[in-house]
Amino acid sequence: MIPPRFPVTPDQIDRVVATFYAAVRRHEVLGPVFARHVADWPAHEARIAAFWRNAIMYERGYDGNPMRVHMQAGDVRPEHFDDWLMLFDATLIRVLPRETARAWSALAHRIGAGLRMGVRDLREPGGPPILG
Numbered sequence: 001m002i003p004p005r006f007p008v009t010p011d012q013i014d015r016v017v018a019t020f021y022a023a024v025r026r027h028e029v030l031g032p033v034f035a036r037h038v039a040d041w042p043a044h045e046a047r048i049a050a051f052w053r054n055a056i057m058y059e060r061g062y063d064g065n066p067m068r069v070h071m072q073a074g075d076v077r078p079e080h081f082d083d084w085l086m087l088f089d090a091t092l093i094r095v096l097p098r099e100t101a102r103a104w105s106a107l108a109h110r111i112g113a114g115l116r117m118g119v120r121d122l123r124e125p126g127g128p129p130i131l132g
Helices: 010-026 030-037 041-057 066-072 080-095 098-123
Strands: none
Touching: 010 030, 010 041, 010 080, 030 080, 041 098, 066 098, 080 098
16 A cells, blocks of 8 residues: 555545635636536545545546646636746645645646646647657
């Protein structure tokens, strides 16, 4: 069994996800974007909690492709990730002990940078070719 990246419980992950998406739904920029794509919030939150349990605790309950989802959405912009990360960091600070929040934030920023890059490259073609 692989130890988690940092100490966090499944209940803490669920609480972070629920608190974060409550803030997203109220956000003036992100709220409308998510509302166009999420019809079932409890199912979405369960899926994202499974993503984080996989990323942090190495549980294998998530089988999606976040890059593909964000690129195919059509209305996700690179600048949305700044708001996403700001809200996510605020949630982590509110919900978790300081060191756990810091560690999770660092992971979220790495993931967010990759997603931002994928969305940006989709919107601004002309960079170096991606070799398959």
